[in-house]
Amino acid sequence: MNSSNPVRGTRDISPEEMKLRKELEDKILSAFKSAGYNHIETPAIENLDLLMDSEGGENLRMLFTIAKRGKKFKPTENSTVSDLCDTGLRYDLTLPLSRYYSNNKESLENPFKSIQIGNVYRAERPQKGRFRSFKQCDIDIIGDHTIGAEIDLIHTISKALLEVGLDNFVIHLSDRKLLNAYIESFGFDKDQVGTIAISLDKLDKIGKDKVIDELVSKGLNKEKITELVNKAQDISLEEVKKLTGLDETCSNLERIIKAVNETSDGKYKIEFDFSLVRGMGYYTGPIFEIKWGEDAKSIAGGGRYDDMIGKTSKTSEPAVGFSIGFERLVDILMNVVELESEPVKKVLLLCDANKDNMADVISVADKFRAEGYVVSMANKKKNLGKQINKAKDKGYSYLYVYGRDSELKEL
Amino acid sequence: MNSSNPVRGTRDISPEEMKLRKELEDKILSAFKSAGYNHIETPAIENLDLLMDSEGGENLRMLFTIAKRGKKFKPTENSTVSDLCDTGLRYDLTLPLSRYYSNNKESLENPFKSIQIGNVYRAERPQKGRFRSFKQCDIDIIGDHTIGAEIDLIHTISKALLEVGLDNFVIHLSDRKLLNAYIESFGFDKDQVGTIAISLDKLDKIGKDKVIDELVSKGLNKEKITELVNKAQDISLEEVKKLTGLDETCSNLERIIKAVNETSDGKYKIEFDFSLVRGMGYYTGPIFEIKWGEDAKSIAGGGRYDDMIGKTSKTSEPAVGFSIGFERLVDILMNVVELESEPVKKVLLLCDANKDNMADVISVADKFRAEGYVVSMANKKKNLGKQINKAKDKGYSYLYVYGRDSELKEL
Numbered sequence: 001m002n003s004s005n006p007v008r009g010t011r012d013i014s015p016e017e018m019k020l021r022k023e024l025e026d027k028i029l030s031a032f033k034s035a036g037y038n039h040i041e042t043p044a045i046e047n048l049d050l051l052m053d054s055e056g057g058e059n060l061r062m063l064f065t066i067a068k069r070g071k072k073f074k075p076t077e078n079s080t081v082s083d084l085c086d087t088g089l090r091y092d093l094t095l096p097l098s099r100y101y102s103n104n105k106e107s108l109e110n111p112f113k114s115i116q117i118g119n120v121y122r123a124e125r126p127q128k129g130r131f132r133s134f135k136q137c138d139i140d141i142i143g144d145h146t147i148g149a150e151i152d153l154i155h156t157i158s159k160a161l162l163e164v165g166l167d168n169f170v171i172h173l174s175d176r177k178l179l180n181a182y183i184e185s186f187g188f189d190k191d192q193v194g195t196i197a198i199s200l201d202k203l204d205k206i207g208k209d210k211v212i213d214e215l216v217s218k219g220l221n222k223e224k225i226t227e228l229v230n231k232a233q234d235i236s237l238e239e240v241k242k243l244t245g246l247d248e249t250c251s252n253l254e255r256i257i258k259a260v261n262e263t264s265d266g267k268y269k270i271e272f273d274f275s276l277v278r279g280m281g282y283y284t285g286p287i288f289e290i291k292w293g294e295d296a297k298s299i300a301g302g303g304r305y306d307d308m309i310g311k312t313s314k315t316s317e318p319a320v321g322f323s324i325g326f327e328r329l330v331d332i333l334m335n336v337v338e339l340e341s342e343p344v345k346k347v348l349l350l351c352d353a354n355k356d357n358m359a360d361v362i363s364v365a366d367k368f369r370a371e372g373y374v375v376s377m378a379n380k381k382k383n384l385g386k387q388i389n390k391a392k393d394k395g396y397s398y399l400y401v402y403g404r405d406s407e408l409k410e411l
Numbered sequence: 412m413n414s415s416n417p418v419r420g421t422r423d424i425s426p427e428e429m430k431l432r433k434e435l436e437d438k439i440l441s442a443f444k445s446a447g448y449n450h451i452e453t454p455a456i457e458n459l460d461l462l463m464d465s466e467g468g469e470n471l472r473m474l475f476t477i478a479k480r481g482k483k484f485k486p487t488e489n490s491t492v493s494d495l496c497d498t499g500l501r502y503d504l505t506l507p508l509s510r511y512y513s514n515n516k517e518s519l520e521n522p523f524k525s526i527q528i529g530n531v532y533r534a535e536r537p538q539k540g541r542f543r544s545f546k547q548c549d550i551d552i553i554g555d556h557t558i559g560a561e562i563d564l565i566h567t568i569s570k571a572l573l574e575v576g577l578d579n580f581v582i583h584l585s586d587r588k589l590l591n592a593y594i595e596s597f598g599f600d601k602d603q604v605g606t607i608a609i610s611l612d613k614l615d616k617i618g619k620d621k622v623i624d625e626l627v628s629k630g631l632n633k634e635k636i637t638e639l640v641n642k643a644q645d646i647s648l649e650e651v652k653k654l655t656g657l658d659e660t661c662s663n664l665e666r667i668i669k670a671v672n673e674t675s676d677g678k679y680k681i682e683f684d685f686s687l688v689r690g691m692g693y694y695t696g697p698i699f700e701i702k703w704g705e706d707a708k709s710i711a712g713g714g715r716y717d718d719m720i721g722k723t724s725k726t727s728e729p730a731v732g733f734s735i736g737f738e739r740l741v742d743i744l745m746n747v748v749e750l751e752s753e754p755v756k757k758v759l760l761l762c763d764a765n766k767d768n769m770a771d772v773i774s775v776a777d778k779f780r781a782e783g784y785v786v787s788m789a790n791k792k793k794n795l796g797k798q799i800n801k802a803k804d805k806g807y808s809y810l811y812v813y814g815r816d817s818e819l820k821e822l
Contacts, residue, residue, distance in 0.1 A: 010456055012452070012453050014451065014515075015451055022440075035788075036785055040424060042417065045418045065477065067492060075488065076486065111790075133454050144790055353558060379555055
């Protein structure tokens with residue numbers, strides 16, 4: 001392995017990609033802010049107790065944990081990760097938000113509408129397009145129990161996506177309460193719901209048969225499971241309503257769908273998708289995911305998690321969040337859709353740094369900069385022709401040789 | 412300790428501060444880009460070997476190291492940090508840049524002018540205004556051996572500081588070669604230079620007498636040390652030139668001073684300061700630091716480090732860097748100088764999310780947003796008066812109650 005490679009599962013970002021990322025991030029941030037969300041930032045490091053607590057230790061596998069320092073680092077054969085580590089890198093932005101909210105509740109608006117844009121870290125097996133360090137753009141509303149919150153989040157994220165040049169996406173919508181009631185309607189127990197939901201979540205990826213196999217191998221009744229899975233695939237909201245009797249939950253979804261479709265101007269749509277599960281265990285109500293393109297790439301996801309904030313603040317708070325997967329979005333915008341942006345007018349200003357009067361050289365550079373050019377000063381090399389050709393390759397479109405030229409020359 | 416506090420030595424950032432930070436970062440980035448620098452990003456995580464190699468293991472104390480995962484985490488009583496950890500958090504942006512440059516050299520411009528804006532992590536004792544996670548804004552030039560590089564960096568950083576509203580700062584300039592020759596001129600050996608330099612670096616903080624005491628306690632000759640320290644405090648460039656005989660080094664500094672002063676338009680100045688040492692061991696030529704205000708707060712620092720890049724790429728490359736301490740700058744701009752920025756016109760749009768037609772509510776909100784207002788939709792609470800008063804406290808200047816109002820009402 002080359003020692004100058006970045007850490008496995010992470011990557012360096014080139015100037016070309018950074019330009020796109022910066023434009024994207026600014027547009028997303030501006031769309032979020034325009035809808036009254038508040039930009040906050042929390043550290044990449046969180047206390048290990050908090051990180052391990054949130055999902056019952058299950059996510060320890062994917063945590064990057066940070067070793068204690070100095071005398072506190074005392075390994076023995078029986079030392080566990082928790083013995084030797086005190087902090088770790090955050091794996092999402094929801095947990096830090098809960099902590100932030102608990103700590104600052106008194107001084108924040110209610111409901112509090114937050115924006116977080118930052119990297120999260122997961123020690124998962126790196127795959128093509130999947131990194132161990134990646135950026136998320138989250139908006140959350142804490143303190144609103146109405147579906148106004150869901151509608152606001154979905155509308156705001158959709159507008160942000162339109163702003164960056166993406167349209168024709170589909171918002172998939174379901175509700176965890178419906179899924180739970182559906183599973184129970186087949187005679188399964190409450191404590192079997194989680195397992196079944198996790199397998200159902202894979203319908204998209206591994207298909208019906210493998211999901212059934214997986215659940216049967218967990219010891220569940222084959223006949224019931226087969227019916228449950230078959231029915232789940234294309235069931236309508238009407239049918240789910242009949243089956244579960246959860247009229248209010250269903251009519252809330254109907255109202256979300258109506259409000260979003262009526263304001264989408266035909267540029268995107270929202271539909272009920274009962275096969276949507278969303279991995280995280282903390283969701284308690286509506287869940288949603290945005291898919292785009294022929295292969296239905298997921299570019300954003302979220303849902304309501306009413307019980308999570310209570311955990312750290314001791315008073316339960318309703319909360320809903322929606323998160324854009326920034327890397328996926330960058331990938332699409334670099335390879336499929338092209339983001340329109342102003343061309344940069346780059347000038348190479350050559351001088352002899354050891355001889356010329358550098359104050360005069362700088363004055364010339366600043367004059368062009370004030371006119372909107374990007375001006376890079378550089379020391380003239382012996383082989384001027386080669387230097388100029390290389391500059392052309394690197395996107396310079398103008399040349400100015402100090403002491404020779406009186407105006408910019410096009411390359 | 413409150414479990415909802417951020418990790419010791421780190422902090423959460425409020426929406427008010429984030430607004431300032433974003434404006435600052437954008438202005439700095441834009442000034443850097445205008446001078447032809449290229450924005451890149453590297454991961455916060457680096458391989459431990461690389462992190463420990465760079466400063467001879469001396470910086471292990473301040474490293475946040477990340478534990479190996481799964482079966483690779485096998486502690487015993489004799490396990491060292493390197494046995495149990497494989498990566499760590501970067502403590503500066505120079506090391507990642509060297510790695511990036513070595514890995515991408517072939518495809519980069521020469522000289523390569525880079526911008527990096529990102530957080531670095533140091534497990535130092537947290538103090539007022541000193542954090543364990545903090546942001547730096549670096550520009551570097553790799554591949555230019557002339558003082559054109561130093562002049563370019565100093566001019567560009569100065570313009571960035573002017574852009575964010577800071578002026579009357581002083582750029583302190585010296586050269587490591589002079590310091591080394593000066594120390595040797597008192598009869599000390601080459602291998603004593605480092606120790607003496609480290610103590611001299613503290614002149615500002617602990618004063619002359621304590622520096623002398625410190626060096627004498629290290630076993631150095633009191634008479635020589637006293638003379639060395641006394642003379643170092645206010646020595647002029649002329650005198651240093653005579654004492655060391657390094658004519659070219661000195662005339663290079665003179666030319667940097669001339670170029671910078673002649674282009675500063677009287678808004679800042681640069682001066683020779685022989686007491687400037689700069690902590691890092693890797694500097695090989697000119698070093699510089701920007702100080703501001705009555706208490707001469709350091710807000711930026713850098714220097715030439717010609718031998719470092721060679722370390723990973725196996726071919727030595729000249730390199731110079733300059734770094735703005737973003738947290739210090741934010742601190743000054745929040746508390747001393749006020750950054751002028753456009754006021755945000757915030758509208759609170761109240762509706763009944765359970766009753767009103769949300770599509771219509773959104774249309775109203777979007778109409779005001781298109782006119783430049785920030786519009787936050789919220790569910791109307793029972794005590795409307797209280798809700799409105801709280802909104803006023805939070806900076807909302809307009810109200811629109813859906814179904815009641817036909818236009819915005821000033822609060």
